[in-house]
Amino acid sequence: MKLAFREFFRLLGFTSIIASTLPAPAAEAQWVEIRSPHFSVATDAGEKRGREVAMRFEQMRAVFSALLVKANVNIPVPLQIVAFRNTKELRQVSPLWNGKPVELAGLFQAGEDRSFIMLDMSVDNPWSVVFHEYAHQLMNGTLTAQVDPWFEEGFAEYFSTIEVDGKQARVGKIPSDTYEELRQEGLVKASDLFKVQHNSSTYNESGSHRTVFYAESSLVMHYLYDNGLVQKLSRYFELKIDQNSPVEEAIQQAFGMNATQFDKSLREYFFSGRYKYYAMPSPASIVSQDYGMNPLSLTGSRAILADIHLHSLDYRDKAIEEFQNILKEEPNNSAACRGLGYAYLQKQDFEQAGEYFKKASAADSKDPRVHYYSALLMSRQASLSGNAHLPEMTKELQAAIALDPNFADPYMLLAFAQVNAGDNEAGLGSIQKAVALSPRNEMYQLNLAQMYLGTRKPDQAIAVLKGLQKSNNPQIVQRAGEALEQAEQFQAELKEGPKSFTRVRAPGDDHSSDDRSAKDEVVVHLPNQTPPKFLKGVIQAIDCSSPPAATLTIASGKKSWKMLVTDSGHVLLIGADSFSCSWTQKKVALNYHETGDSTGSVFSIEIQ
Secondary structure, eight states, X not given: OOBOHHHHHHTOOOSEEEEOOOOOOOSSXXXXXXXXXXXXXXXXXXXXXXXXHHHHHHHHHHHHHHHSTTSOOOOSSOEEEEEESSHHHHTTTSOEETTEEOOOSEEEEOOSSOEEEEEETTSSOOHHHHHHHHHHHHXXXXXXXXXXXXXXXXXXXXXXXXXXXSSEEEEOOOOTTTTHHHHHHOOOOHHHHHHOOTTSHHHHSOSHHHHHHHHHHHHHHHHHHHTTOGGGHHHHHIIIIISOOOHHHHHHHHHSSOHHHHHXXXXXXXXXXXXXXXXXXXXXXOOGGGSEEEEOOHHHHHHHHHHHXXXXXXXXXXXXXXXXXXXXXXXXXXXXXXXXXXXXXXXXXXXXXXXXXXXXXXXXXXXXXXHHHHHHHHHHHHHHHSOOOHHHHHHHXXXXXXXXXXXXXXHHHHHHHHHHTXXXXXXXXXXXXXXXXXXXXXXXXXXXXXXXXXXXXXXXXXXXXXXXXXXXXXXHHHHHHHHXXXXXXXXXXXXXXXXXXXXXXXXXXXXXXXXXXXXXXXXXXXXXXXXXXXXXXXXXXXXXXXXXXEEEEEEETTEEEEEEESOTTTSEEESXXXXXXXXXXXXXXXXXXXXXXXXXXXXXXXXX
């Protein structure tokens, strides 16, 4: 169950309030994998430390789940935790700045198909950085509503300091140096803090302003909790985001004080130093001794590092070389075959990608990523051959889902396969599941709105699109607005009834010879019932002179195609956030219905 504003903030309660006060590993070590109920930890810091890492994350997840008792705590992308025994080893995967690894104690690396958390187990506190990012992931899988950056970062900072022992879990303890920057730089006005958005320079540019933003966001969360105001946040965001009220007005109505009074109260709280943390009983049944442990071979541990490199722009080429070296020593290493297959898939080398996925599947048929990659490969191969192997693709996706029911992307790809096979209702169910698993993925939501329209459900589409109009992403807002206008028109046409439909036209139907005035007719675009086809080529030109329609001239082999996009703001996109009339010499794969010789009506576009 995903949570909107009021339910989310109502559940953020605590049972107890307490006043807050603020070994060298061996030269040679065996890599092991620790498997707890919800995490996989690979480490060379020893089995004991590996179990500690897994237990820490299980504890944080359990505390979060206990606080949000009606939510299904989930992260929509598979997560791999890697605990390095020292700083030198962590630097192998650290992002580069001016060609040198960045110094850090922990790192979160996001990916579409795989995310990684990496820790340096030789430092005193490797947890806070990665717990901050893990808190973001938990929120992404739980909260549907849009919130401002100060809340997201303050929330993540607040929960990053979770401590758990045998008796008690403590949430919200303040590290001694957290507010040192605020003491030096001073507080900014809360109204200014609340106005910072994801595209603001304060949020994106390194320096003291950004540091103050994070520290004061954390301070505000502590202030709200310690003064019993956190549940009033639901009212604040309803006013600010749902009703577009000015920040100052939303503060007044939600918290019962004006912005100046809020600033004064926050400053008094800050300088008092009387901060609190919240205690609750330790989550039950989290016993690290019950976790599974498997020794990792040398090639197995190297494959994990290569997988991290594959998902980093700084090391992608190095990853391919690392996978190749592993396979020279162990030709059937499933992780290396999977990784190298994915690398070739990204390079559009489908033949080699397919060979490596076959080897990976033969070596480990229980790997959900291999099944998902195999289906993704089929969808892209179809653009070359024009033959969609929908039963095989569906089988692979269903296998991926069975092995990892919380992995969102396979549901999204399955929805496309089901729609292409003519089963719109099944496709709608699959895409709804993807959105449920990753409720704040706005591209998923746009696709869901498109699916609702395709299944003649404009009311549901309108509800989704209205929500997207509050996005912090201007492109999402624009596309949602354009789609909303058409959805509302479609809704009105359905309410008027079939008598108002003076003409019915399928996509691509040429009506230039029709002598009736366009303003006198209502055009209903019926779904084309011809089998879907696929085309891969290069965009030579785009004619956008009749918006929202666009006509793409595609060169494929020795043939030129004219491909109609009936609504450029509403077409399903892969590899791009929005349709662009300036795309030229772009490699592209199209899903379309054939309407004539070298012509078609496009329903999805993949920019490659």
